[in-house]
Amino acid sequence: MALDRITLSRFRNHAHSALDGTAQFNLLVGENGAGKTNILEAISLLAPGRGLRRAALDAMASEAGDGGFTIGASLFAPDAAEPVQIGTAVDPARQGRRRVRVNGAESSAVSLGEWLAIGWLTPAMDGIFTGSAGDRRRFLDRMALALDPGHARQASRYEAALRERNRLLSDDAPPDPAWLDGIEAQMAEHGSALARGRARLVSALGETLAIHPDEPFARPLLSIQTDSPFEEGTLCEALKGNRTQDRRAGRTLIGPHRDDLAVIMAGKSAPAASCSTGEQKAMLIAMTLAHGELAARGRPGVLLLDEVAAHIDPVRRKALFDRLRDTGAQVWMTGTELGPFEAIQGDAAIWRVSDGALERLS
Incomplete structure (x- = not known):
């Protein structure tokens, strides 16, 4: 109890x-x-x-x-x-x-x-594999949060710095480079921690899922699709190097806010999005159960x-x-x-x- x-x-x-x-x-x-x-x-x-x-x-x-x-x-x-x-x-x-x-x-x-540690599965989540990358990132971060409460702090601080950088990039006047340096340093610090938390979660889920058979619940293979470096210094340099493109777009084009959760059904080697609704539900249940096992430790x-x-x-x-x-x-x-x-x-x-x-x- x-x-x-x-x-x-x-x-x-x-x-x-x-x-x-x-x-x-x-x-x-x-x-x-x-x-x-x-x-x-x-x-x-x-x-x-x-x-x-x-x-x-x-x-x-x-x-x-x-x-x-x-x-x-x-x-x-x-x-x-x-x-x-x-x-x-x-x-x-x-x-x-x-x-x-x-x-x-x-x-x-x-x-x-x-x-x-609290986790959940609701009917609204049935479309997680066919929905937006943002939905899957929130799903990933919520599971990571149940294992590491500090993940929420990293996510909120990264999002705050991201909003400020996007605001500066979208202004008519060119932003102060020194101000951007400070914002990007914050993004790199919290973004790299955010990415590492997601990676730890996916690794732990994968190890737990591998213990159980593929049936009666379909076993998903999980990975993170990213174009951003995990290392703080490298991410900071990448943000600085992308300022011209980002200013042209009016938003930040690289970083963990662009990551996605990739899911493959192990038995068919098929992307989850192309599987049947029953198979998708089975994979979602398998992930929820694996996460429940992890979250109940300690x-x-x-x-x-x-x-x-x-x-x-x-x-x-x-x-x-x-x-x-x-x-x-x-x-x-x-x-x-x-x-x-x-x-x-x-x-x-x-x-x-x-x-x-x-x-x-x-």
């Missing part, structure tokens, strides 16, 4: 909901639109980042509330004598900014990642799986439950009915969700 006594107040369609007595497997069942995914989204905000929907903070607040919300939980960590109290909130009186507390003390969103791990079990065949469903049990992570799953979860119902904590209200079933 990782999280227990989870509370949501004024969040989406939940005026006040509480989930106590959690287990390794936790099931949320109910009609579409009942508020099941909203609970997963709330849990995802107990990690750094914008949550599984990447929604604006004001969009998450209940329409019937004052524009704020609170989410809290007790975290059972292996080395802690007592549960750690973690929470996040948006207070309209404080300009709608997100606040984080750990054991009652003000903290940062990054610090949440030092206590807990810290409590949580996996949020939205409408996954109902969309795979019985053979893969049984394999999914077996693998989830072996990861050691706490698992939260949603579905419109209990049928697909028959194999784990005896071990699961189950709630029925209806219009933002919860009923404990077992």
